[in-house]
Amino acid sequence: xxxVYDGTYEGFLTLVYEVYYTKLHVKKIQREKTEVLLFEEVFxxxxxxxxxxxxxxxxxxxxxxxxxxxxxxxxxxDSKEFEKPLLDFIILGFKDKRNLNNINFPAILxxxxxxxxxxxxxxxxxxxxxxxxxxxxTLYAKIETKYNVLYFLGKHFLNRLGDSDFIIHDIQRExxxxxxxxxxxxxxxxxxxxxxxxxxxxxxxxxxxxxxxSVAIEKRKNKKLQQQFVPLMYRTYMSEFEELNS
Amino acid sequence: xxxxxYNKLSxxxxxxxxxxxxxxxxxxxxKKYGGIGATENSGICHTFTSDGRCVSLLKVLFTNFCIYxxxxxxxxxxxxxxxxxxxxxxxxxxxINFYKxxxxxxxxxxxxxxxxxxxxxxxxINALKILRYEYRFDGYIHLKLIPGASKELIEVACTLAxxxxxxxxxxxSKGLKLLAPQKTKNQLLEPLKQARDITLEKSSKPxxxxxxxxxxxxxxxxxDILKITSxxxxxxxxxxxxxxxxVPVNEGKNLPILKNxxxxxxxxxxxxxxxxxxxFYGFSYxxxxxxxxxxxxxxxxxxxxxxxxxxxxFPVDVNKVSKEVLIRIPGIGIRGAxxxxxxxxxxxxxxxDLKQLKISIKRAKYFIISKGKYQxxxxxxxxxxxxxxxxxxxxxxxxxxxxxxxVFTGEL
Numbered sequence: 001x002x003x004v005y006d007g008t009y010e011g012f013l014t015l016v017y018e019v020y021y022t023k024l025h026v027k028k029i030q031r032e033k034t035e036v037l038l039f040e041e042v043f044x045x046x047x048x049x050x051x052x053x054x055x056x057x058x059x060x061x062x063x064x065x066x067x068x069x070x071x072x073x074x075x076x077x078d079s080k081e082f083e084k085p086l087l088d089f090i091i092l093g094f095k096d097k098r099n100l101n102n103i104n105f106p107a108i109l110x111x112x113x114x115x116x117x118x119x120x121x122x123x124x125x126x127x128x129x130x131x132x133x134x135x136x137x138t139l140y141a142k143i144e145t146k147y148n149v150l151y152f153l154g155k156h157f158l159n160r161l162g163d164s165d166f167i168i169h170d171i172q173r174e175x176x177x178x179x180x181x182x183x184x185x186x187x188x189x190x191x192x193x194x195x196x197x198x199x200x201x202x203x204x205x206x207x208x209x210x211x212x213x214s215v216a217i218e219k220r221k222n223k224k225l226q227q228q229f230v231p232l233m234y235r236t237y238m239s240e241f242e243e244l245n246s
Numbered sequence: 247x248x249x250x251x252y253n254k255l256s257x258x259x260x261x262x263x264x265x266x267x268x269x270x271x272x273x274x275x276x277k278k279y280g281g282i283g284a285t286e287n288s289g290i291c292h293t294f295t296s297d298g299r300c301v302s303l304l305k306v307l308f309t310n311f312c313i314y315x316x317x318x319x320x321x322x323x324x325x326x327x328x329x330x331x332x333x334x335x336x337x338x339x340x341x342i343n344f345y346k347x348x349x350x351x352x353x354x355x356x357x358x359x360x361x362x363x364x365x366x367x368x369x370x371i372n373a374l375k376i377l378r379y380e381y382r383f384d385g386y387i388h389l390k391l392i393p394g395a396s397k398e399l400i401e402v403a404c405t406l407a408x409x410x411x412x413x414x415x416x417x418x419s420k421g422l423k424l425l426a427p428q429k430t431k432n433q434l435l436e437p438l439k440q441a442r443d444i445t446l447e448k449s450s451k452p453x454x455x456x457x458x459x460x461x462x463x464x465x466x467x468x469x470d471i472l473k474i475t476s477x478x479x480x481x482x483x484x485x486x487x488x489x490x491x492x493v494p495v496n497e498g499k500n501l502p503i504l505k506n507x508x509x510x511x512x513x514x515x516x517x518x519x520x521x522x523x524x525x526f527y528g529f530s531y532x533x534x535x536x537x538x539x540x541x542x543x544x545x546x547x548x549x550x551x552x553x554x555x556x557x558x559x560f561p562v563d564v565n566k567v568s569k570e571v572l573i574r575i576p577g578i579g580i581r582g583a584x585x586x587x588x589x590x591x592x593x594x595x596x597x598x599d600l601k602q603l604k605i606s607i608k609r610a611k612y613f614i615i616s617k618g619k620y621q622x623x624x625x626x627x628x629x630x631x632x633x634x635x636x637x638x639x640x641x642x643x644x645x646x647x648x649x650x651x652x653v654f655t656g657e658l
Binding site: 101102103104106109113123126127128129130131132133139141157159160161162163164200204205206207208210211212213214215216217218219220221222223224225226228229230238240 | 251252255256257259260262263264280281282283284286288290291292293294295296297298299300301302304305306340343344346347348349382384385491493508509511585588589592593599602603604
């Protein structure tokens with residue numbers, strides 16, 4: 001049958017609970033009820049905090065820290081339909097935790113690969129995030145990413161930007177990682193105005209573009225290779241891919 | 247006349263671009279100066295240029311003034327070029343502002359020789375001092391040592407930089423005599439030796455160092471090049487050797503004429519692959535060559551090249567052999583080998599199981615046995631296998647099945 005849940009972490013944990021206690025036979029899992037599902041049995045999961053809590057503590061108890069992290073990490077891959085393999089992963093783990101290293105199970109391999117893919121996105125973004133300096137010195141970056149990597153980016157830049165205040169703004173998910181003085185926070189941002197940038201901002205952005213252009217070796221030009229390393233979807237906010245305007 | 251910072255940056259980064267090293271990896275994270283900045287052990291690429299190379303560092307020359315006249319170098323004294331120089335302050339400001347905006351991991355600083363070696367080294371050190379002491383910058387700094395600078399200055403440079411290097415330029419003394427008669431091999435190796443000795447006095451680990459060789463400007467063979475490379479690795483002098491396909495920027499009677507006027511990029515690529523085999527796959531350079539063959543094959547990768555020359559060692563049983571043997575199978579890398587070892591604990595693997603594990607068997611299948619079976623289509627002779635490996639790729643139309651499959655396996 002097809003299960004429908006609300007797309008939240010708690011909702012999914014409730015789903016796990018229902019699968020165990022109602023002994024459901026799961027064919028498909030959807031985040032939202034789409035069109036009318038003809039000829040299909042549908043079960044709508046009602047998110048329930050206490051059921052979710054029970055599953056959560058069972059997971060923490062039965063799964064190693066690393067495997068538990070895999071579950072939460074895969075949950076950040078929100079543009080993928082990871083639910084069915086994730087459920088299989090959990091069921092296999094509850095049965096026997098040794099199963100979780102057996103990559104001959106398609107669900108285990110899928111989970112391992114998806115987690116790796118998440119970290120590839122994180123790792124690429126470590127390099128591709130571009131900050132602009134706002135009037136008061138705060139560094140502000142907009143991002144659009146395939147998966148929800150805001151937390152990882154925030155942690156990374158906390159470590160490297162010293163005392164500087166910064167904001168990383170996930171435009172699509174409408175969340176922002178904010179570091180201001182001693183406050184560190186992930187906040188919901190529904191609307192915002194384009195900030196005023198510092199007087200040197202444009203100068204350094206143009207210097208960067210100048211540099212970017214002049215380090216390329218014309219005789220070795222290979223746009224295909226470039227695109228393999230910086231796929232178009234990453235380029236939206238990367239200043240060097242804007243046109244030069246100085 | 248005042249030259250704008252845009253012009254300076256454009257000229258001095260253009261002049262530095264033939265230096266291929268751009269890695270910011272291999273430096274343990276440590277905060278020494280307590281300000282902005284951090285290093286990442288695995289290195290980070292911040293963008294890729296239109297030629298597909300990673301940009302990790304602000305790679306510039308301090309100046310393109312130079313008192314030397316090396317035949318292959320764009321900044322040689324006899325070239326009529328616009329000459330400019332940064333001030334240490336300008337360069338430090340540029341670095342810190344690029345860093346803040348996450349354009350770069352740090353600085354890669356090299357220079358032409360202005361006035362003399364010591365004067366040049368001092369200018370570089372001044373820029374580094376502003377970055378480290380004034381801005382308390384903890385990011386990555388790669389400094390090119392100036393061959394011929396005094397030992398004291400090299401010592402200061404080693405304490406400020408994250409990594410230092412000095413380019414060997416050409417693989418043999420013969421080549422140097424021809425193209426850079428003012429330099430000798432010993433002179434070029436000297437700063438590396440000094441840097442190693444200086445840092446070893448202070449701690450158990452020498453400062454990470456690298457070098458670069460130009461490939462295709464002289465008649466040196468791949469064997470010659472990899473021999474030097476492995477000597478340098480063995481002596482623990484270097485962490486990385488870079489190869490740079492010779493790009494003609496000058497004309498001169500001793501310089502080679504390139505086929506199609508294109509730099510030997512494929513050869514460079516094969517050398518990097520071979521370098522990888524030396525560093526991570528337990529190969530020694532002698533294994534890769536025979537008495538007759540002193541060049542790598544540009545058509546196939548060096549591991550396949552080696553396997554084809556050593557077919558008596560194959561096929562091997564993927565379910566039985568050790569990791570060391572697995573990683574020597576063409577097409578199977580370290581990750582693939584680890585996956586096989588992990589998966590074979592639970593079952594005997596067939597070819598289909600390998601595919602399921604997303605291990606590429608395109609090349610590997612001619613070199614392995616799985617479940618007692620060896621592929622039947624191609625006879626096990628060097629020529630036959632090489633022929634199928636080089637066969638043009640079939641164009642596969644995506645099917646509905648592929649689409650479902652890709653959603654499931656998480657690959658686009």
